[in-house]
Amino acid sequence: MRNVSVYEESWPLNTPFTIARGTREQAIVVVVEIIDESGVKGVGECTPYLRYGETAASVLAQVASIIPALELGMNRSDLQDALPAGAARNAVDCALWDLESRLAGLTLPQYLKTPLPESVVMAQTVVIDTPERMAQAAQRLWLNGAHLLKVKLDDRLITERMVAIRTAVPDATLIVDANESWHVEGLAARCQLLADLNVAMLEQPLPAGDDAALANFIHPLPVCADESCHTRSHLDALAGYYDMVNIKLDKTGGLTEALLLQQAAIAAGFEVMLGCMLCTSRAITAALPLVPSARFLDLDGPTWLAVDVEPGLNFTPGMLHL
Numbered sequence: 001m002r003n004v005s006v007y008e009e010s011w012p013l014n015t016p017f018t019i020a021r022g023t024r025e026q027a028i029v030v031v032v033e034i035i036d037e038s039g040v041k042g043v044g045e046c047t048p049y050l051r052y053g054e055t056a057a058s059v060l061a062q063v064a065s066i067i068p069a070l071e072l073g074m075n076r077s078d079l080q081d082a083l084p085a086g087a088a089r090n091a092v093d094c095a096l097w098d099l100e101s102r103l104a105g106l107t108l109p110q111y112l113k114t115p116l117p118e119s120v121v122m123a124q125t126v127v128i129d130t131p132e133r134m135a136q137a138a139q140r141l142w143l144n145g146a147h148l149l150k151v152k153l154d155d156r157l158i159t160e161r162m163v164a165i166r167t168a169v170p171d172a173t174l175i176v177d178a179n180e181s182w183h184v185e186g187l188a189a190r191c192q193l194l195a196d197l198n199v200a201m202l203e204q205p206l207p208a209g210d211d212a213a214l215a216n217f218i219h220p221l222p223v224c225a226d227e228s229c230h231t232r233s234h235l236d237a238l239a240g241y242y243d244m245v246n247i248k249l250d251k252t253g254g255l256t257e258a259l260l261l262q263q264a265a266i267a268a269g270f271e272v273m274l275g276c277m278l279c280t281s282r283a284i285t286a287a288l289p290l291v292p293s294a295r296f297l298d299l300d301g302p303t304w305l306a307v308d309v310e311p312g313l314n315f316t317p318g319m320l321h322l
Contacts, residue, residue, distance in 0.1 A: 001037065001071055001072065002034055002035060002036055002037065002070060002071045002072075002073070003034075003035040003071065004032070004033070004034050004035075004067045004070045004071050005032070005033045006030065006031065006032045006033075006060055006063040006064065006067070006091070007030070007031055007060075008028065008029070008030055008031075008056045008060060009028070009029050009030075009031060009280075010026050010027070010028055011026060011027040011028075011029065011278075011280060011305045011306070011307070011308075012025065012026050012305070012306045012307075013025055013026055013027065013278070013304050013305060013306060014304055014305065014306050015304075016127075017125075017127055017278060017304055018127040018128045018129065018152070019127065019128060019152045019154075019177075019179050020128070020152070020153070020154035020155070020178065020179040020180070020181035021051065021179060024278065027047065027277075027278035027279060027280075027301070027304070027305060028047070028048065028056050029045050029046065029047050029048075029279055029280060029283070030045070030046050030047075030048060030056055030059045030060060030063070030087065030088070030091055031043065031044070031045050031091065031282070032044045032045075032046075032063055032091040032092050032094075032095040033095065034070060034092075034095045034096065034099050036099060036103065038103070040099065040102050040103050041099070041102070042095045042096060042097070042098035042099025042100070042102060043094075043095055043098055043282060044090065044091040044092060044093065044094030044095030044096070044097075044098060044254075044282070044286065045091055045094065045279060045280060045282040045283045045286070046059060046087035046088065046090040046091035046094075046249075046250050046283070047087060047250055047277035047278060047279050047283065047301075048087045049087065049250060049277060051227065052086060052087075052251075054086060054087050054088075058088075059086075059087050059088045059091070062083055062086075062088035062089075063088050063091065063092060066079075066082050066083065066092070069082065070092065075096070076093055076096050076097070076254075076256050079092055079093055079096065079254075079256075080253075080256065080257070083253065084253065085230055085231050085251065085252055085253035085257060086250070086251070086253055087250045088253075089253035089254050090249045090250050090252070090253050090254045091254075092254070093249075093253060093254025093255055093256050093257075094249065094254055094255055094283075094286040097111075097254075097255050097256075097286065098286070108285070108286065108288060108289060109288050109289050112259075112289045114288075114289040114291075114292060115292070116288060116291060116292065116322045117292075117322065118321065118322060119319050119320065119321045119322060120291060120297055120319070120320050120322065121147070121148050121297065121318060121319060122148065122297040122298065122299045122300060122318060122319065122320050123148045123149065123150040123175060123296060123297065123298045123299075123300060123318075124141045124146040124148070124149055124150065124300050124303070124317060124318050125149075125150045125151075125152060125298075125300055125304075126138050126141070126149055126150065126151045126152065126165065127152050128152050128153065128154055130157075131157060131160040131161045131163075131164040131165075132164060134151070134161050134164065134165055135161075135164035135165050135167065135168035135169075136168070138151070138165045138168050138169045138172065139168040139169055141317060141318070142168075142169045142171075142172050144317040144318075145316060145317040145318050145319065146317040146318030146319075147171075147172055147173060147318055148172070148173045148175070148296070148318060149165075149169065149172050149173070149174055149175070150174075150175050150176075150177055150298055150300075151165060151174055151175070151176045151177070152177050152179065153176055153177070153178050153179075153181070154178070154179075154181045155178075155181045155182055155183070158190060158193070159193060162176070162193065162194065162197050162199070163197070166197045166198070173200050174197070174198070174199045174200060175199065175200050175201040175202075175203065175296060175298075176194055176199055176201070176202050176203065177203040177204065177226070178202070178203065178204060178205040179204060179226075179227075180204055180205075180206060180207040180208060180227055181205075182205040182206055183206070184206065184210060184213040187205060187206065187213060187214075187217075188216070188217040190205070191205075191217070191219060191220055191221060191223070192220050194220075194221055195220035195221045199221055200221065200222070200296075201221060201222045201223070201224055201244065201273075201296065202221055202222070202223050202224065203223075203224040203226050203246060203273070204224065204225060204226040204227050204228065204246075205223065207227075208227040208228040209228075211225070211228050211237070211238065211241040211242070212241065214241040214242065215240050215241050219243060222243040222244050222271065223241075223242050223243055223244070224242060224243065224244035224245065224246050224273055225238050225241075225242040225244070225245045225246065226246040226248075226275065228242070229242075229245040229246065229247075229251075229261075230251040230252060231251075231252055231253070231257055231261055232257070232260055232261050232264045235261075235264055235265060235268055235270070238270070239268065242270065243270065243271060244270055244271040244272065244273055244295070244296075245261070245265050245270050245271075245272060245273070246273040246274075246275045246298070247261055247262055247265075247272060247273065247274055247275065247290060247294075248274075248275045248276060248277065249276075249283065249286060249287055250276075250277050250283075255286055255287070255289065255290075258287070258290060259289065259290070262290055262293055266293065271295045272290075272293055272294045272295060273294055273295060273296040273297075273298060274287060274290050274291060274294040274296070274297050274298065274299065275298040275299075276298065276299050276300075276301040277301055278301050278304055278305075279301040279302060280301075280302055280305065280308055280309040280312070281302045281308050281309050281311075281312035281313040282309055283301065283302075284299050284301065284302060284313055284320075285313060287299070288322070291322075297320070299320055300315070302315065303315050
């Protein structure tokens with residue numbers, strides 16, 4: 001019989017993290033530990049997200065509801081039916097994957113026969129601020145070695161912020177995330193502005209549910225679905241509106257569905273981005289099998305923490321060393 005525990009952790013950030021929905025100064029995560037009869041432990045982590053109606057308390061309650069079944073041997077297949085896609089299922093699913101790979105004496109990518117490169121380029125985030133401060137932040141990141149920058153925007157000062165950033169880092173690869181804050185009116189013109197500034201991709205400009213407006217014009221740059229895409233069940237509704245999908249384990253409800261979503265998205269003609277929430281290295285480690293097939297990697301969540309979990313992954317500005 002297994003021993004299962006679940007608990008909440010709070011990780012202070014280096015600096016405030018500001019996006020269109022507000023500012024955060026700490027990362028709240030929920031951790032699930034599953035210890036096999038042999039004493040081998042698997043660990044999974046999730047980040048509850050209020051945008052999806054989740055809190056630490058609601059996630060803890062969801063996990064607690066299936067602890068008896070987990071202790072009796074619930075597997076990943078059973079889990080898909082026991083909990084809906086979301087943070088709670090993610091933490092449990094990743095703990096089960098971690099346990100399986102450790103029982104086999106392998107890392108998770110080895111267990112899934114997924115070879116990883118020695119290092120990968122990842123996005124470093126520029127959070128919302130004045131145009132001048134965002135340009136300064138972008139330039140600091142560029143000078144420190146981060147050449148793929150993810151710019152957070154809301155519905156204000158879009159031209160001023162983007163022109164200032166592009167002027168400060170003329171050679172950087174820029175991707176933009178509006179976090180559902182834009183409106184249908186003026187959308188095509190804003191997309192053209194970003195294309196003219198050589199922005200490589202725009203993520204979730206409209207609220208989920210307003211996706212149909214994206215079919216009204218030829219996209220001058222790729223548009224990526226984030227909040228509009230959680231699992232494979234959403235893919236059909238995105239066809240003709242989006243060019244990419246952002247896969248996050250906290251949305252898919254774990255690596256099991258994420259792997260299937262990645263496969264289905266690519267087969268349907270979507271490019272793939274791999275993203276994360278504010279989290280520790282535990283959460284990024286669980287997503288590593290998805291790395292090779294992603295065009296963009298947005299995995300800088302742990303770099304915002306004042307202190308990461310031990311042992312943590314090896315990050316340098318703009319790079320994840322594997």
